[in-house]
Amino acid sequence: MKMRLELFLLVTAAICAAGKPLSKAEGRNKLLLISFDGFRWDYDQDVDTPNLDQLAVDGVKATYITPPMLTMTSPSHFTTITGRWVEDHEVVHNMMFNTKTNQKVPHKQTLTRSEWWDNGALPLWITAQNQGLKTASFFFPGGGANYSGQAVDRVLVEMPGHLDDNETEWRQNIDTVMSWFTEEDFNLVTLYYGEPDNVGHAKGPDHPDRKAIIRQIDRTIGYLREAIDRHHLTDTLNVIITSDHGMTTVKKRPLVDEIILNKYLNLIKLASFEILDYGGFGILTPRPGKEQEVFDALSNAPNLTVYKKNEMPESFHLGKSKRLPPIVIVADLGFNLNSRFIVYVNKGDHGFHNGEMDMKTIFRAFGPDFKTNFLSEPFDSIHIYPLMCKLLQIEPAPHNGSLAVTEKMLLHSGGSQRAQVSVALLLLLMFAVL
Numbered sequence: 001m002k003m004r005l006e007l008f009l010l011v012t013a014a015i016c017a018a019g020k021p022l023s024k025a026e027g028r029n030k031l032l033l034i035s036f037d038g039f040r041w042d043y044d045q046d047v048d049t050p051n052l053d054q055l056a057v058d059g060v061k062a063t064y065i066t067p068p069m070l071t072m073t074s075p076s077h078f079t080t081i082t083g084r085w086v087e088d089h090e091v092v093h094n095m096m097f098n099t100k101t102n103q104k105v106p107h108k109q110t111l112t113r114s115e116w117w118d119n120g121a122l123p124l125w126i127t128a129q130n131q132g133l134k135t136a137s138f139f140f141p142g143g144g145a146n147y148s149g150q151a152v153d154r155v156l157v158e159m160p161g162h163l164d165d166n167e168t169e170w171r172q173n174i175d176t177v178m179s180w181f182t183e184e185d186f187n188l189v190t191l192y193y194g195e196p197d198n199v200g201h202a203k204g205p206d207h208p209d210r211k212a213i214i215r216q217i218d219r220t221i222g223y224l225r226e227a228i229d230r231h232h233l234t235d236t237l238n239v240i241i242t243s244d245h246g247m248t249t250v251k252k253r254p255l256v257d258e259i260i261l262n263k264y265l266n267l268i269k270l271a272s273f274e275i276l277d278y279g280g281f282g283i284l285t286p287r288p289g290k291e292q293e294v295f296d297a298l299s300n301a302p303n304l305t306v307y308k309k310n311e312m313p314e315s316f317h318l319g320k321s322k323r324l325p326p327i328v329i330v331a332d333l334g335f336n337l338n339s340r341f342i343v344y345v346n347k348g349d350h351g352f353h354n355g356e357m358d359m360k361t362i363f364r365a366f367g368p369d370f371k372t373n374f375l376s377e378p379f380d381s382i383h384i385y386p387l388m389c390k391l392l393q394i395e396p397a398p399h400n401g402s403l404a405v406t407e408k409m410l411l412h413s414g415g416s417q418r419a420q421v422s423v424a425l426l427l428l429l430m431f432a433v434l
Helices: 002-019 050-058 073-082 124-129 167-183 197-203 208-230 291-299 381-392 417-433
Strands: 030-036 060-062 096-098 103-105 135-138 154-156 188-193 237-242 271-275 281-286 304-308 327-331 363-366 374-376
Touching: 030 073, 030 167, 030 381, 050 208, 050 363, 073 124, 073 381, 124 135, 124 188, 124 381, 135 167, 167 188, 167 208, 197 208, 208 237, 237 381, 281 291, 291 304, 291 327
Parallel strands: 030 188, 030 237, 060 374, 135 154, 135 188
Antiparallel strands: 060 363, 096 103, 237 363, 271 281, 281 327, 304 327
16 A cells, blocks of 8 residues: 555656756756748748658658748748737848938848847747756847847857858858857757848749758758757757748749839939848838828839838737838739849849738747647747747747747646656556555
8 A cells, every 4th residue: 555655755756847847957958949031931842841741750740931021031030939920029121220321231241239239029049048048049030139238158259151051051140059069058949040041032933942941951950850860869859850931932034023112202302311232122201291292102003002100000010110101012922122223133032012922931949848740820029039938938038929829739747758758657667556
């Protein structure tokens, strides 16, 4: 009888331990977030991708995820890492700009400009560090900035001119990240790759070179899984693989007429600031008293929709932004915006409405806290943030996401798979003895 009582108490304790989050003293699982820029949701469907296919068996796959408006690299990545809509985190474009001085800073030059990123929304790195965790950013947008004076513990920033498609370097980057986890005990690392975005822009989403880079990504994922095993991280590292936006083919002459906005309004006369040559999304500040005239003129332009910022659909989550100019333009899918007569060379682009299927992107996840062979319904990328906080066992900063959207991907009660297997074995043992 005494033996049965002791066994019952042991099993009860094991069940309680498996059902509650681990304390810092007991240890916690680590998290690697990987983003492949411009990986459209269906890019793996016309290419042989055995490693991505295996991830769907060994972990979680979402049918697709919806990026925020704006479907651009910096705004979308910052939504993922903060869990905030663009109107809240205020990274409203890839380019850093100032509407009063007409300053325009290219994307890669903004990556260390804290004044562009630090607008009150705390990214996950800083929130985790403030709760005792160790974090790193490897080329991830936003990682190179300071937030109220706080920097990410370890940062590598992608420099202008850096080549994004070197497969040997991709593997070296994985080896570096694995060493951060194993040798330096980092808890969270974010890793960014600039492909398949570059190929999608240069060649278009339907080009054979895009398919080749997807095969390279798939090989890299295979290498990642080998590296995880080699570094003995299989039971302690959760991995999320996602992206920032999709890609669509740019419609060109002679099939369509290009949208040249200067045909419909005199930009020099009516606008004091504009960025209108950046894919499917444009912004414009009218001169004083000219807002309605600008809006009416652009309303006559084909293949686009013009919005007054304060009248945009609430679903855009852009209207409350203080940084965004008063006029916002969204081109129809595949139509590039051209302010005057700038030569537009991209074969593919993004920046279009996030409801378009070509703008949707991928989500894969695997590791000790994720279910296996689990297919998730589509969801908005904003919900990745509370999921990551759950995995890291930290209190999230204020955010717009919901854990209820993603927690069904996790093993029961959020416990690790090892803990649940242990409990099952103990239960079998108890019933055998009884």
